[in-house]
Amino acid sequence: MREELVWLDDESARRVSAWQASLEFVGALGLLLFASGRTLLQGRVEGRETVHQMAFIGAASAPIVALTSAFTGAVVTLYSASLLTQAGGGSFVGGAISLAMTRELAPILTGIMVTARCGSAIAAQLGTMKITEQIDALRALAVSPIQYLVIPRVLAALIMFPLLCMIANFAGVLGGWIVANAFGITLNSYLQSIRLLTEPFDLIGGLIKTLAFALIVTLVSCQQGLGTRGGAAGVGHATTRAVVLSMVLIFAANYFLADLLFANR
Amino acid sequence: MNETPALETRQLVYAVENKTILKGIDLRVEYGEVLGIMGASGSGKTTLLKCLCGLIKPTAGEVWVEGVNIAPLSERERMPLRLRLGIVFQYAALFDFLTVYQNVAFGLERHRRLSQKQIREIVRERLAWVGLEGIENLYPSQLSGGMRKRVGLARALAMDPHIVLFDEPTSGLDPVNAYQIDRLITRLNRELNLTAVVVSHDVTSLMRTSDRIVMVDEGQIIAAGAPADIRASEHPKVQAFLRMASAEAL
Ligand SMILES: Nc1ncnc2c1ncn2[C@@H]1O[C@H](COP(=O)(O)OP(=O)(O)O)[C@@H](O)[C@H]1O
Ligand SMILES: [Mg+2]
Numbered sequence: 464m465r466e467e468l469v470w471l472d473d474e475s476a477r478r479v480s481a482w483q484a485s486l487e488f489v490g491a492l493g494l495l496l497f498a499s500g501r502t503l504l505q506g507r508v509e510g511r512e513t514v515h516q517m518a519f520i521g522a523a524s525a526p527i528v529a530l531t532s533a534f535t536g537a538v539v540t541l542y543s544a545s546l547l548t549q550a551g552g553g554s555f556v557g558g559a560i561s562l563a564m565t566r567e568l569a570p571i572l573t574g575i576m577v578t579a580r581c582g583s584a585i586a587a588q589l590g591t592m593k594i595t596e597q598i599d600a601l602r603a604l605a606v607s608p609i610q611y612l613v614i615p616r617v618l619a620a621l622i623m624f625p626l627l628c629m630i631a632n633f634a635g636v637l638g639g640w641i642v643a644n645a646f647g648i649t650l651n652s653y654l655q656s657i658r659l660l661t662e663p664f665d666l667i668g669g670l671i672k673t674l675a676f677a678l679i680v681t682l683v684s685c686q687q688g689l690g691t692r693g694g695a696a697g698v699g700h701a702t703t704r705a706v707v708l709s710m711v712l713i714f715a716a717n718y719f720l721a722d723l724l725f726a727n728r
Numbered sequence: 729m730n731e732t733p734a735l736e737t738r739q740l741v742y743a744v745e746n747k748t749i750l751k752g753i754d755l756r757v758e759y760g761e762v763l764g765i766m767g768a769s770g771s772g773k774t775t776l777l778k779c780l781c782g783l784i785k786p787t788a789g790e791v792w793v794e795g796v797n798i799a800p801l802s803e804r805e806r807m808p809l810r811l812r813l814g815i816v817f818q819y820a821a822l823f824d825f826l827t828v829y830q831n832v833a834f835g836l837e838r839h840r841r842l843s844q845k846q847i848r849e850i851v852r853e854r855l856a857w858v859g860l861e862g863i864e865n866l867y868p869s870q871l872s873g874g875m876r877k878r879v880g881l882a883r884a885l886a887m888d889p890h891i892v893l894f895d896e897p898t899s900g901l902d903p904v905n906a907y908q909i910d911r912l913i914t915r916l917n918r919e920l921n922l923t924a925v926v927v928s929h930d931v932t933s934l935m936r937t938s939d940r941i942v943m944v945d946e947g948q949i950i951a952a953g954a955p956a957d958i959r960a961s962e963h964p965k966v967q968a969f970l971r972m973a974s975a976e977a978l
Contacts, residue, residue: 605811
């Protein structure tokens, strides 16, 4: 098991096919997941770093997650309210929006906003540390980059994503309410239909999704950062790839998780 | 002198996919000496240094650190052995998100059972050794290149290594700062009996600090001996390198 493959010994400018590159990416990601799990099971957790990352990933992302969710809740209500009120189903608007938020929109928005804000920052920071030999300096001081850099970010994301998702749910439903109100739907019937149509599992399932997204964003961004090669341009590439790959994997995981969690409901 | 050498490599080979960077290096570093490794840019000096401290795994051959062959060991097994060596990186590689104090204290906080007060004392002392005082709360970005290298040295010295590896300690420095770094290496060697391996393309600096010099060219050792022997060497590549270096100094 060669843990150091995560940060690559060989930096030769090789030509590889897209197919081989994808295989290498999946391999490196698996390796990082495995090494992180093992380090977590036996090593100590860097408490201070983890709290630091929780503030960065969680607290600092809360406003932007709330804002985007509120607008998303509002626009979904805009369509659904005009449709449903025409069809005489105005009392279902609240339920429709809360179902959409809890199951789909809040988890996805959380994943995307944190990827944009933090995934890129993680890849850029770790990439810079790689090309300026700070990763080597860590290892020279007998501190594992996985223990000091990767685990705190993964843990922080696992803790903060569900909280951010709750904020997104709340903001989305609130944004929805503001628009629904303009369509003449009363608060009472709005809340009533939320209670009628959404179950606790819709919320729980959505939160479970965010745990998967948290793992995807942090592991992909850390892997891209630690695997950076080739100077400042390399850091740029790593950052772009971290964001793109995280997003693609989040959407793919979202489909399979939806199938797994909600298909039979 | 000790029976086992501080460092030794036997037929050390390091290859990446399309290139062999080190082609069978045999090197022996005795305790208490300053060994200079001289060579042009791209000759494989940094790679050799990283093999010596186990940051990269050789493709073939042996690397003995204080009597242990680290070549076949895994990253985890090599980890604690690395603390026996201090490394000063070419551009210092200070952790840029931590203060000078946190940089120097980094290893101590993780590997030694010491109180905050003891750590503070060690950090202050190591910074004083390298001639820096009262800069504990600055960030690396606020320091000059020479100061950064000295903080990097203080960070390496914090763990009390027997051996310190220097990657281009004078590169990028003005002659005054370069001279100060050289003096520092010599002083640490004399006063603490520190074993030092200095990798550099700076001939003047190496001649000043080293007890012995090996010249590396294209991943091979082409000459070895005391500074005077190297200067007297008749190997055409050594001669060419020295001529270029003295031309540059003019
Ligand atoms: N990790 C690596 N992957 C691929 N090539 C490398 C790697 N490290 C160094 N090289 C190449 O090996 C040669 C020697 O590099 P290096 O040891 O850094 O030389 P020096 O420190 O003497 O300038 C250079 O040509 C460099 O491009
Ligand atoms: Mg070098």
